[in-house]
Amino acid sequence: MHTPLPIIDIAPLYASDVKGWHEVARQIDTACRDWGFFYIRNHPISAERIAQLKGAAEQFFGLPVEQKLQIDITKSTHHRGYGAIATEQLDPAKPSDLKETFDMGFHMPPDHPEVLAGKPLRGPNRHPELEGWPALFEQHYQDMHALACTLLRAVANALGVESGFFDKRFIEPISVFRMIHYPPRQTATAPEQQGAGAHTDYGCITLLYQDQAGGLQVQNVRGEWIDAPPIEGTFVVNIGDMMARWSNDRYKSTPHRVISPLGVDRYSMPFFAEPNPDTIISCLPGCQSRDNPPKYPDTTCSAYMLSRFAETYAYRREASAAVN
Ligand SMILES: O=C(O)CCC(=O)C(=O)O
C-alpha cells in the first residue's frame, strides 16, 4: 500500500544496539517534524491480540443500544464507558460524528484517595458484562502504555531531555484506550456528517490500530487531505496538541479526519497517551531560544484535557456550566 507517510521499523528500540536505537529516534524526530504522523511496524502487540480485540468490538457494538447505554459515558463522572452515535462533535463546523465509542483509562478503585477527593478523570473503568472482557482490556491498556513509553523515550532523546523524562510523567497517566465503530456510509455523495470530523488530538501521542476498511485522512502542509491507508501489522502514530506545546511546535499536531467507507463497517482503536494529570506542560528548554520564545502559556495536563473535552462534548459543556 503506497503512502507518503513515513513507515518506521521500531524493532531496534527493543534491541541492545545503541546505534540502531539512535537511528530510530532520529527517524521518529524527522517524522514528527515533517508530518506529525507516521506508521510503526515490528511493534510488540501481537496479531492474535488485535484479533481478540476486534472480535470483542464487534460483539459489544452489536449489542442493543439500551444494553450499551448501561455504561453511558455521558453519565460517567470521569469519562469512561460507551458513547452513542453523535455524542462527540470533533469538527464544530460539521454535524456530530457518525461513530460510537468505548473509552477506558487508568483504573483507580472507588476507595482510592484521588477518587474519594473527586479528582477529575479519576475512577474505576466501566467494562461491559461480557466474558473475559476486563482481563483482555486491562492487559491491552498496560501493553499500549508500555509501547507509548518506549516511543516517548526516543522522542525525549530527540527533544534534548533525559530519556526518562516522559516515564516519570506517565506513572499514573490519564491515557485513554478507545474502541470506535463507524457504521457504513450509504451514499457516494460526500456526507455532511463525517465518521470523525477534522481535528487534532489533545494529548501527547496517539497510537492507532485501524482495520482494513480505510477512511483515515491526514492534512498535509499544503492543506490537502491525503489518505492514511491501513497497512497490515502497523499502528499509525501521531503527535497531539500537548506534545506540540511541549516542543513549541517543533513537532506538528496534524489535523486528521475519518470519512466512513461506503457500505462497510469500520473499526479502529486509538490509544491516546496522556501524562499524569498534574503534569505541567511547559515549553522544553531545548525547544526555545531568544528568536523562538515559547508560543503557549504553561498549563497542566488535566486542565488542558478538560478544556478540550468541553469543546467536543455537549454534555461536558452543560456539566461545566452547571458548576460555574
Ligand atoms: O478512527 C480513526 O482512524 C481515527 C480516530 C481519531 O482520529 C480519534 O479518535 O482521535
Ligand SMILES: [Fe+2]
Ligand atoms: Fe484523532
